[in-house]
Amino acid sequence: MQNMPSKSAILKAMSGEPFKEAAADGFILGGFIWRHALPDPQRAVVIINAATSVRCRHYGRFAAYLFANGFDVITYDYRGIGESRSASIKGLDASWTDWGALDFEAMLKRAQRQFPGQPIDVVGHSFGGCAAGLGESGRVIRRLVTVGAQFAYWRDYAPEQRWRMFGKWHLLMPLLTLLCGYFPGKRLGWLEDTPSGVVRDWSKPAARYEQRPSGRALLEKTGALPFANVGAQTLAISISDDPYGTIAAIERLLGYFSNAQKTHLRIAPQDIGEQQVGHFAFFRSAYQATLWPIALTWLQTGALAPDTPGRQVPRS
Template structure:
């Protein structure tokens, strides 16, 4: 069962969200943290699968995206730091209000996994699993895709921001229109090293990447041009305190033509979804169980 809910962030900003009630006895609660510019509806089938398994699930639109646009995108002051420091903590707090005293988990997609270390309440998570989350460093991408990425990041974003006051990411198939601050930081961090680490001591004055001792699993696809293995390892290294492990999925091994950066959450890839429930099941076991 799905129901609309409203999240209230620490700064008073309100976000649109959807709560998926479990259809079996409750075994835990999960926040799905979205990729850059991706609306929560994209994760509805995956969330339904998790709810049918027994998890309560919360999906949400980050500020400036989808139904969480409080003003025109051009006037939005949202940025990636606010997504991690304000929006994602509000999602976890709201889930806790609906389902207190549960085991809490997070599934991060791309940016949703990159920003967990900004969450002041991330220590409440029993574990998290990320798909397609990496440093996104342009320098580590295959040459053919690197040229495309450089054009988007270093030509399209600044020109679009200058002309329209925001980035028309939807024009090039990169999700929803992006607030200029989101696109600016995205460009800056992908041109740097360690993604958000690029802003440590600058726009990011406090964080929990080093101290977050939460078990994590990171999944990428072999045909993902953005989250390749080099970028994955670079992002994991920023999470110094996490007990992290990772795996690379080869589409043919699962009878799939492609997975890439987005298709893990598609119904065509639902045979992959038990990778998530199996990992979280490990951390639902009583003390002394196997990790």
């Protein structure tokens, strides 16, 4: 594993510089950037794609860690979330496909413009891994690390929690969205408030992304989903106690990245001396010494270190 930067170096790098960027349709997105003083064609820039309705600030410490280890880093919020929310999102009909094909694509274009000649890598958490395949410019991605990445097909949820999760995300969430015009997740302490189009995509009980409302619209418009544009060295990390990121769920999404070089690493909490990790904890600083080096090493080398915890899932 790589040497850990000092705590003081991490804290010094914590505050990324805020920025605004217009997507192709004119929607103004907000985020943060960590940029070294001098350009270097050997230094990669990493774009971090958030999970559904999780603010990009959640990934700030991880971004600072990557910066302290020699990367330039971009974090951003999808339209309607955090830094990319103006006022009320009632009536904002943004979808998962908008978040990928418009918002993530805008970050790919920004990275190419602001860091010309530098490699572009991506880290995607949960839906953020799916978003990484929806940008038209996906061919520029050199390396991709996903964590618990899937698009919420309910039959892939962990069996012991499946029906509770189905009731929460596929019945209650769309019902509240119908009543409010958006999902009031912040009030419930579940997620950030979420646009209605995203809720329609998430709650649709369909096994294929192109069967989700916005996925179907994209397929009808373009004739093909853009996942095949991504030829990156791809590491999919899944955690065994993540009820969303089961092996079936991770493999379902990986199947769309038909031209990527794929490795699926399955980690149990006990592999790193923990009792539980779950879906959201990977990016918390408590895992800087145990989980973060796995992503760092892959971004640096495109390979796993010999002492990497967990096991590789066989690929058919």
